Amino acid sequence: MSFELLSEDVVPEHAQDVKQDARDFAAEHIAPNAEEFYRTGDYPRDILEAGMDAGLVAQDISEEYGGRGLDLTQMLAIAEEFFRADAGIALTLQLASFGAELMQEYGSEQQKEEFLRPVAENEQITGLAVSEPDIGSDLAGMHTTAEKDGDEYVLNGEKYWIGNGVEADWVTVYAKTGDTDDRYMNYSLFAVPTDTDGYDAEHIPEKMGMRASKQAHIVFDDCRIPEENLIGSEGAGFMMLTDFFNHGRVVVSGHGLGLAAAAFEEAWDFVHDREGFGRNVSDFQAVQHGLADMRLEFESARALAYRAAEKVEAYDQPGLWAAMAKTKATEVATANAEQGMQFHGGRSNLTDRRIARVYRDVRIPVIYEGANEIQRNLIYRQSAE
């Protein structure tokens, strides 16, 4: 393909350098290893460490606590580059600090020194434990409890799908601390070191997509943590999480953009290389229209994503814009992957093809950080606000 889909022109100037760094890193470390890590399902530890050395992991944490203080637009620019190269490896790199932003925003100075700084300085990795085996979408319906006992909290329950639940040094856990009539005020957040007694995690079974990232099933069995590990105030967990997801969903729109770009590149190259009926497959107008639609949708999603990043940073209806960007970009990724598969004919079924990997991976961002039905609920409700 002779043109660049992830062009700089829609990217604000201050994010262009880090985007270029991410592109160079992705070309050297992520893309060449994508097929192997998909096949083996291994955790890409060396690539994670290379990303840390390159200053591209956990660097949205502020300079005050050892990071680079990258803003949301810069994180979006990194995401689209990484996820174009490979979504599984990219997710591992981006999840190394997942949830740490909550501590940066609401944590005490002591917590930031003890937990946040080692993540920013790439000595530790973390994760965010919200979803549970039998409930994921209803944030105000989770069952894991944290009961106060003297100067400790005692955690009991289960979490599922937790990125780095096995690998992390500590995780931010969302647990029920109250039973008031206001179901949105009953949850709190805690920093939980993974070597605490009563914390037990194992990898969940083999996945279809993003196999180079690792998720865990965590069981808390009378897991005691000091009361100082409460992040922010008791009962404010739901509100803190809602605000955090506004940022996260803009980054997830970058996941969708990267995957949608990968599908377009593969489809474009394939049909321009393939002969049939005495001509090139790309000469058929139906094929050209298919590619045109992929491009159209991609550019719409990308414009929306960068606009949403600005809106969220300016706190201008952040929930609405984040939900719109996430929904659009992740659904363009699924549509482009579907069309890309069709244009590959029988070869779409070859498991080692990039288009087949993209096709499997696109099923995930339409679900995580809130299934797109939940996003549509938010878009409808918040449009009227």
Ligand SMILES: Cc1cc2nc3c(=O)[nH]c(=O)nc-3n(C[C@H](O)[C@H](O)[C@H](O)COP(=O)(O)OP(=O)(O)OC[C@H]3O[C@@H](n4cnc5c(N)ncnc54)[C@H](O)[C@@H]3O)c2cc1C
């Ligand atoms: C690869 C991967 C990584 C993940 N990483 C993490 C992580 O690091 N930390 C973490 O906490 N979680 C993580 N998750 C979990 C993810 O956030 C949840 O899977 C997601 O929120 C959906 O929850 P669920 O799977 O329980 O689906 P459910 O809540 O059971 O929903 C199933 C389906 O029902 C429909 N539905 C549900 N509610 C509604 C509604 N109100 N209106 C309309 N339709 C509805 C939707 O179609 C939805 O997809 C990860 C998931 C995956 C696949």
